[in-house]
Amino acid sequence: MLIKNKILSDIKSSEITPKSVFMNRRHFIKSAAIASAGSALMPGLLSSSALAATDPKRGKPLVGIIKSPLSTSEEPTPYNHVTTYNNFYEFGTGKDDPAVMAGDFKPRPWKVQVGGEVGKPGVYDFDDLIRPHKLEERIYRFRCVEAWSMIVPWVGIPLAEIIKRFEPTSKAKYVAFETLNDPERMPGQVRRVLSWPYVEGLRMDEAMNPLTLMAVGLYGEELLGQNGAPIRLVVPWKYGFKSIKSIVGIRLVDTMPPTTWNRSAPHEYGFYANVNPEVSHPRWSQAKERRLGGGYFSPKVETLKFNGYGEEVASLYDGMDLSKSF
Amino acid sequence: MTKQDTIRWVAKPTVFMLCLIPLAWIAWRIINGDVGTGLNANPVEQVNRYLGDWALRFVLIALSVTPLVKITNWTTPVRFRRMLGLFAFAYATLHLANYVIADQFFNWTDIWADIVKRVFITLGMATYLVLLALAVTSPKGMVKKMGAKRWRLLHRGAYLAGVGGVIHYWMMVKADLSGPIIHAAILGLLLGYRVIKRQNKSTAPARNSGKMQMV
Numbered sequence: 001m002l003i004k005n006k007i008l009s010d011i012k013s014s015e016i017t018p019k020s021v022f023m024n025r026r027h028f029i030k031s032a033a034i035a036s037a038g039s040a041l042m043p044g045l046l047s048s049s050a051l052a053a054t055d056p057k058r059g060k061p062l063v064g065i066i067k068s069p070l071s072t073s074e075e076p077t078p079y080n081h082v083t084t085y086n087n088f089y090e091f092g093t094g095k096d097d098p099a100v101m102a103g104d105f106k107p108r109p110w111k112v113q114v115g116g117e118v119g120k121p122g123v124y125d126f127d128d129l130i131r132p133h134k135l136e137e138r139i140y141r142f143r144c145v146e147a148w149s150m151i152v153p154w155v156g157i158p159l160a161e162i163i164k165r166f167e168p169t170s171k172a173k174y175v176a177f178e179t180l181n182d183p184e185r186m187p188g189q190v191r192r193v194l195s196w197p198y199v200e201g202l203r204m205d206e207a208m209n210p211l212t213l214m215a216v217g218l219y220g221e222e223l224l225g226q227n228g229a230p231i232r233l234v235v236p237w238k239y240g241f242k243s244i245k246s247i248v249g250i251r252l253v254d255t256m257p258p259t260t261w262n263r264s265a266p267h268e269y270g271f272y273a274n275v276n277p278e279v280s281h282p283r284w285s286q287a288k289e290r291r292l293g294g295g296y297f298s299p300k301v302e303t304l305k306f307n308g309y310g311e312e313v314a315s316l317y318d319g320m321d322l323s324k325s326f
Numbered sequence: 327m328t329k330q331d332t333i334r335w336v337a338k339p340t341v342f343m344l345c346l347i348p349l350a351w352i353a354w355r356i357i358n359g360d361v362g363t364g365l366n367a368n369p370v371e372q373v374n375r376y377l378g379d380w381a382l383r384f385v386l387i388a389l390s391v392t393p394l395v396k397i398t399n400w401t402t403p404v405r406f407r408r409m410l411g412l413f414a415f416a417y418a419t420l421h422l423a424n425y426v427i428a429d430q431f432f433n434w435t436d437i438w439a440d441i442v443k444r445v446f447i448t449l450g451m452a453t454y455l456v457l458l459a460l461a462v463t464s465p466k467g468m469v470k471k472m473g474a475k476r477w478r479l480l481h482r483g484a485y486l487a488g489v490g491g492v493i494h495y496w497m498m499v500k501a502d503l504s505g506p507i508i509h510a511a512i513l514g515l516l517l518g519y520r521v522i523k524r525q526n527k528s529t530a531p532a533r534n535s536g537k538m539q540m541v
Contacts, residue, residue, distance in 0.1 A: 095367075146371075150367075191502075191504075285436065290371075292368055296373070
């Protein structure tokens with residue numbers, strides 16, 4: 001079994017296509033598709049601009065990114081998978097819906113309302129929120145409650161640094177986050193598959209943990225709509241649904257805030273939602289996960305407690321029964 | 327060519343090939359990898375959903391034969407019902423094989439844990455057993471062997487397969503129930519039609535007594 005895993009993981013890492021190569025390939029395929037469609041419809045009238053255009057479905061490059069020692073050395077999941085396989089019901093419930101439906105999403109101008117137990121409440125413009133900080137690249141494991149996982153090279157700022165600027169009061173025990181609620185910009189919100197707006201929360205010590213990131217980009221570029229543009233949470237030791245996207249509200253509060261999936265199915269999704277192979281979910285065993293990018297025949301890998309971040313975060317839950325506080 | 331010949335040599339092979347299209351499509355996508363119309367980042371799950379969808383669709387298609395015949399008085403579709411049912415079984419078999427091989431890779435411990443712990447998987451397995459029983463007893467000779475009455479009773483299992491399939495799908499979905507609701511509504515129509523017919527029949531004089539009984 002060990003030998004088999006080794007061989008398979010070897011194949012996996014060597015099979016990962018460098019970004020530049022697959023981008024060229026994507027571009028080539030796209031161009032070829034446009035060319036063939038074009039020539040089929042109007043032979044001889046093929047416009048050269050269609051071939052020359054750069055891929056409009058990429059985020060703007062971010063500059064001045066520093067590397068972080070908190071990054072994993074694992075090979076990131078290919079860009080096209082990270083940006084086309086998404087759970088973001090605000091843009092449709094299919095995995096490939098967000099990439100399509102968020103194509104026209106304009107993440108600017110963007111305001112974030114900050115309130116609750118803070119000394120500096122107010123409406124912060126996205127740029128004002130981000131500008132004072134250095135952007136870091138954090139390559140994290142990302143584990144979905146649906147038993148799949150990715151390795152994502154996020155770009156962002158530790159949440160703690162942002163929260164400190166709001167000057168939390170001693171009453172601040174939790175942080176409550178809210179996603180944009182605007183069915184015109186987020187067409188999936190027309191249907192009430194979940195109660196909108198999507199809300200999430202963290203305990204204060206979880207929010208202030210150095211691993212907790214406010215991401216504004218991935219793969220060195222601004223976030224695309226389907227990945228939670230322009231600003232989202234990343235909590236790498238928790239299931240993906242905790243990492244709320246397209247945030248417009250941050251409130252520091254003294255009681256545990258409601259969270260969307262917990263409201264939707266309280267016996268399935270708890271407030272903590274720490275990655276835990278020992279605590280099974282009614283729909284999925286959480287003991288293993290499928291690492292995306294390996295193709296149809298890649299086997300599952302063992303899930304690590306706290307998604308492998310136990311050293312950094314296990315102490316936050318000392319004395320808690322994690323099978324009850326799931 | 328007689329009408330019988332046309333059905334046997336033209337219509338049946340045509341319907342057979344049509345029923346293979348969904349399989350050919352997914353096979354083509356698997357072979358083509360992740361380029362263009364290929365599979366998404368999680369091909370095992372994608373293939374599983376796809377095959378499950380088609381298994382359930384074929385159950386519903388097979389169940390729609392009887393209402394179609396009764397409403398239109400066009401009896402030819404009855405000749406295709408067994409084939410359609412067997413395609414439901416074939417897609418369900420591939421759905422199960424994808425789960426056992428690609429998803430769990432023959433890890434019987436995990437598979438058994440899934441069956442025992444997760445009701446939607448328990449139900450999926452039970453539904454598969456129903457389809458298996460129907461498939462095994464589908465050859466014409468089996469009607470004689472079992473006796474027409476018992477055979478018909480067993481093949482009412484098709485209703486169970488429909489109900490089991492829809493509930494399995496319903497329980498699997500996290501939040502967006504539109505897919506399960508559509509399938510449940512179609513199944514409701516198909517089974518509701520039979521209930522109404524049966525009620526009418528028990529109150530009205532037996533008009534159909536000489537004709538072939540349809541399940």
